[in-house]
Amino acid sequence: xxxxxxxxxxxxxxxxxxxxxxxxxxxxxxxxxxxxxxxxxxxxxxxxxxxxxxxxxxxxxxxxxxxxxxxxxxxxxxxxxxxxxxxxxxxxxxxxxxxxxxxxxxxxxxxxxxxxxxxxxxxxxxxxxxxxxxxxxxxxxxxxxxxxxxxxxxxxxxxxxxxxxxxxxxxxxxxxxxxxxxxxxxxxxxxxxxxxxxxxxxxxxxxxxxxxxxxxxxxxxxxxxxxxxxxxxxxxxxxxxxxxxxxxxxxxxxxxxxxxxxxxxxxxxxxxxxxxxxxxxxxxxxxxxxxxxxxxxxxxxxxx
Amino acid sequence: xxxxxxxxxxxxxxxxxxxxxxxxxxxxxxxxxxxxxxxxxxxxxxxxxxxxxxxxxxxxxxxxxxxxxxxxxxxxxxxxxxxxxxxxxxxxxxxxxxxxxxxxxxxxxxxxxxxxxxxxxxxxxxxxxxxxxxxxxxxxxxxxxxxxxxxxxxxxxxxxxxxxxxxxxxxxxxxxxxxxxxxxxxxxxxxxxxxxxxxxxxxxxxxxxxxxxxxxxxxxxxxxxxxxxxxxxxxxxxxxxxxxxxxxxxxxxxxxxxxxxxxxxxxxxxxxxxxxxxxxxxxxxxxxxxxxxxxxxxxxxxxx
Numbered sequence: 001x002x003x004x005x006x007x008x009x010x011x012x013x014x015x016x017x018x019x020x021x022x023x024x025x026x027x028x029x030x031x032x033x034x035x036x037x038x039x040x041x042x043x044x045x046x047x048x049x050x051x052x053x054x055x056x057x058x059x060x061x062x063x064x065x066x067x068x069x070x071x072x073x074x075x076x077x078x079x080x081x082x083x084x085x086x087x088x089x090x091x092x093x094x095x096x097x098x099x100x101x102x103x104x105x106x107x108x109x110x111x112x113x114x115x116x117x118x119x120x121x122x123x124x125x126x127x128x129x130x131x132x133x134x135x136x137x138x139x140x141x142x143x144x145x146x147x148x149x150x151x152x153x154x155x156x157x158x159x160x161x162x163x164x165x166x167x168x169x170x171x172x173x174x175x176x177x178x179x180x181x182x183x184x185x186x187x188x189x190x191x192x193x194x195x196x197x198x199x200x201x202x203x204x205x206x207x208x209x210x211x212x213x214x215x216x217x218x219x220x221x222x223x224x225x226x227x228x229x230x231x232x233x234x235x236x237x238x239x240x241x242x243x244x245x246x247x248x249x250x251x252x253x254x255x256x257x258x259x260x261x262x263x264x265x266x267x268x269x270x271x272x273x274x275x276x277x278x279x280x281x282x283x284x285x286x287x288x289x290x291x292x293x294x295x296x297x298x299x300x301x302x303x304x
Numbered sequence: 305x306x307x308x309x310x311x312x313x314x315x316x317x318x319x320x321x322x323x324x325x326x327x328x329x330x331x332x333x334x335x336x337x338x339x340x341x342x343x344x345x346x347x348x349x350x351x352x353x354x355x356x357x358x359x360x361x362x363x364x365x366x367x368x369x370x371x372x373x374x375x376x377x378x379x380x381x382x383x384x385x386x387x388x389x390x391x392x393x394x395x396x397x398x399x400x401x402x403x404x405x406x407x408x409x410x411x412x413x414x415x416x417x418x419x420x421x422x423x424x425x426x427x428x429x430x431x432x433x434x435x436x437x438x439x440x441x442x443x444x445x446x447x448x449x450x451x452x453x454x455x456x457x458x459x460x461x462x463x464x465x466x467x468x469x470x471x472x473x474x475x476x477x478x479x480x481x482x483x484x485x486x487x488x489x490x491x492x493x494x495x496x497x498x499x500x501x502x503x504x505x506x507x508x509x510x511x512x513x514x515x516x517x518x519x520x521x522x523x524x525x526x527x528x529x530x531x532x533x534x535x536x537x538x539x540x541x542x543x544x545x546x547x548x549x550x551x552x553x554x555x556x557x558x559x560x561x562x563x564x565x566x567x568x569x570x571x572x573x574x575x576x577x578x579x580x581x582x583x584x585x586x587x588x589x590x591x592x593x594x595x596x597x598x599x600x601x602x603x604x605x606x607x608x
Binding site: 031108153168176194 | 335412455457465468472478479482486491498499501515518519522523524525526527528541544545548549
């Protein structure tokens with residue numbers, strides 16, 4: 001296989017494992033060429049905060065300007081203060097619940113427009129537009145998979161509509177191939193009798209992490225992947241799922257070990273308890289662990 | 305627009321409405337080129353029984369041969385007797401619940417293999433293989449939509465895995481573009497610790513009819529269609545949804561009025577109460593009603 005494949009991946013065992021899988025996958029029937037990627041920390045940056053949380057803060061600031069009494073809610077005050085300790089004390093779930101209330105009554109189209117407006121100008125602390133805080137090596141891998149007629153899906157713990165609002169532009173992934181945490185919707189009719197869907201409080205199901213990712217892959221996408229990529233305990237079952245159905249398969253775990261070019265941290269699931277360090281699971285299971293520091297020549301599309 | 309488009313549609317107001325929509329849709333941004341088709345009675349035959357019910361009967365007969373005591377269950381006895389009055393007396397929901405129990409413990413792959421085995425040999429009472437009991441005019445419409453870069457989805461009240469098992473072969477629709485009634489799944493691990501999904505009793509949600517179709521389109525597919533096609537009250541909200549979001553749009557209702565070539569009957573939703581005759585809703589709403597007798601030159605791919 002040619003040397004100019006995956007140019008942002010440095011030569012070594014990790015790149016070799018990807019190239020081997022790409023070669024072997026040619027023998028798979030078309031129906032089985034299916035790959036699932038986590039989003040936060042796998043396709044784009046999740047530090048210092050989830051980009052979706054920045055979006056929530058943006059919506060919150062706009063709403064507080066019109067309705068200052070919103071500042072009196074402890075959950076929202078903690079977010080406005082940007083105080084992780086206060087958020088932890090209140091509990092992420094309660095805080096997210098309060099933030100979700102800001103969207104109650106909005107239609108899906110309104111939510112999409114609002115998140116696109118945010119993403120069109122949002123800057124990431126790493127000094128680039130948020131929409132370019134995506135990992136170039138993963139984009140190259142997705143391209144190679146598509147060249148081999150893979151269907152590529154995103155299976156995220158993030159809000160499904162937020163991810164869908166940018167998935168086509170950032171990754172070439174259409175909305176039906178994005179699985180995420182579902183918001184609650186309410187069916188109704190407008191004054192002229194036409195059907196309406198509007199956001200209701202809370203979620204439409206469980207957060208999309210852990211075993212829920214497998215269930216959602218089955219119910220929404222309808223087939224089992226032969227490749228899965230993730231970075232945290234919230235992706236564990238999905239990676240096990242990809243490599244529990246026969247060969248060839250590939251389970252990719254991204255290790256954030258690059259303090260100079262990105263961040264150095266131990267990945268954690270947002271809502272999901274870890275029973276064993278995910279790097280240990282990867283080593284024990286024969287997954288392909290990606291060291292960002294060692295394996296990635298470039299991290300972002302506009303690097304060098 | 306050329307005369308040789310949609311050759312199985314006879315010239316007239318219905319075909320003109322389709323051609324007008326196809327022409328106008330060119331102005332839609334790519335993201336909005338999205339069409340949803342019901343399956344039973346819209347893409348393939350639903351009389352004298354749903355083809356999925358024939359599949360259930362096939363599985364039931366196989367299981368009864370191994371385990372004759374299953375005959376003692378009233379719900380299953382009614383199905384084996386093929387007695388609609390008895391099924392009605394017991395209630396379709398209870399009967400379907402008993403049939404779904406036959407699948408408990410099966411993996412998604414096993415369900416798919418079993419339904420493909422059925423579909424590979426099943427014969428339809430109209431004297432053709434079940435997999436060719438599909439409407440040629442609708443296949444031509446789907447082809448024309450795809451030629452205009454539409455994404456085409458199936459939004460069925462039927463079991464999602466049964467429809468997915470044949471959707472690629474029959475309609476060119478991949479599993480992620482099939483929405484249907486979801487079975488319940490249970491997450492577990494096998495003896496070696498690998499994750500398993502197996503069928504649990506009952507459904508994984510509400511039957512996919514009526515307003516549930518809109519909610520499922522949003523949660524699973526993530527965008528609103530500009531074309532929807534159906535045949536019963538279970539499709540009403542979906543058709544209203546397609547034509548409540550701006551022009552151009554097309555809502556297509558198939559009227560089964562051809563006793564000679566197919567069946568003549570008033571379409572009814574399987575689990576969903578009708579508040580107004582669906583043909584009346586169509587006339588009042590300006591939908592395009594398809595008369596199978598008048599508008600379709602051919603009904604099945606192998607006709608004439």
